[in-house]
Amino acid sequence: MQLQTVLHRRFQGERGTQFVYVATSAAILGFDAPTAAVVADFAQDGGRDDEAWLADQPERDKAASTLNDLIDLGVVRPVGEAAAPRAQLPPMPFPLATLVLNVTNKCNLSCTYCYEYGEDRLTAGDGSKGTGKPKMDDDTARQSIDFLLRSCGDRPQVSITFFGGETLLNFPAIKAATEYAEEQAKAKKKRVHYSLTTNATLLTDEVVDFLTRHRFGITISIDGAQQDQDRHRTFQKGVGSFDVIAPRIRHLLATNKERKGRSIGARVTLTAGASPAPATYRFLTQELGFDEVGFAPVTAGLGREYALGEKGYEKLLREFGELAEDYVAAALRNETHGFANLGDLLRELHQGVNKAHPCGAGLGLLGVSTEGELGLCHRFVESKSHAVGNVTQGIDESVRTAFLTQAHIDQKTDCTQCFARPLCAGGCYHEAHVRYGDATVANLHYCEWIRGFVDLGLRTYGRILEANPKFFARFEQS
Ligand code: SF4
């Protein structure tokens, strides 16, 4: 019989273990050198005939047993064998876990690269004016909470995320929604987790007190030290924002620490000409005191001088490699490291995440516009496409199901041979919607970057697994 390995990625640990990441099951398997050699034999194009292969083996019984083990593990399969069918969708209507409330579509900064309202805006709005009603009113905020609590099925916990524009421009709606959710969740015996993203310009003492008292998960959009922050993140008159936000962030972090709040993260938009990621990471964690830092390459139209370009992505991967060294060193001391991109990836690898859809948008997560319209996520409510109902009348289940069926990874034939598929699943719907005019297609413009980063994650995972496997226990708790 002709046998061949399934889609996989091989990589090596530092202590000789050969690992195989099996893309069909998202399992990471560690093998000794002889077993790894069998995997390599059957990985060749067109596969191998098992009888012919066995006839060449000096220890036939041992080789046959190894081959059978690999078949049992799903690493080697008959050529042309149809893959086991998998569910297109979980039972619908799928209970909601997270609702993202766009409490305003206005912003008090004018970041050059802003995909929402800047030169490369993805929405159909009018620059920083945004689209639709500028602020969500308190009634819509409360109706959104009612909608979430009646759409979450038996889940014991739900999440409410506040987003903008600049989210804190509508602090009254955040307060109204949080206080109402607290009361309603208590009556329904549910737990609620709150989170928010902000540019930190409006973190007054009152806001900081409120957010830390309600144990918000907080993400601050900041690009690094003064020169990086002020290059693109400016007020409307072009003045940099660093001097305004730095003391506010310090106050937030100190109060949060005192109250033993959730970890607070920085989200850095990476542009051409920015400081190296490791330097920015050190500044944000050591000088400002952030718990975590996540980096996102800028979303930019072709030809923008701040776009990263091919060389920029290569450089970034090397810089992520440097941060990964620090991550491994911390993991070997059994300490948490705040490089969020890598931490999230290692968590997914450890949990064997195998995505049928790239993210929860439309499934466990929906976005709400300032007017109470429901979209696949917070990005879609601003661009006014892929509407899936509203908070008073509920979800249009036929539109939701049709979208998710079309967006399933099995429909993305371009991704069939990609080992990163269990983690990427074609990438962000909104980016695909903007780039290709179709939210359900794969984002083929960033495959190399994704695969490079997943490779880095796999190598890092293998190194930590060999030297300190108990480090991963922290990823088993949630
Ligand atoms: S979009 Fe690219 S990287 Fe992502 S799964 Fe598809 S082929 Fe792989």
Ligand code: SF4
């Ligand atoms: S569609 Fe894109 S922006 Fe929306 S939740 Fe998914 S990954 Fe995020």
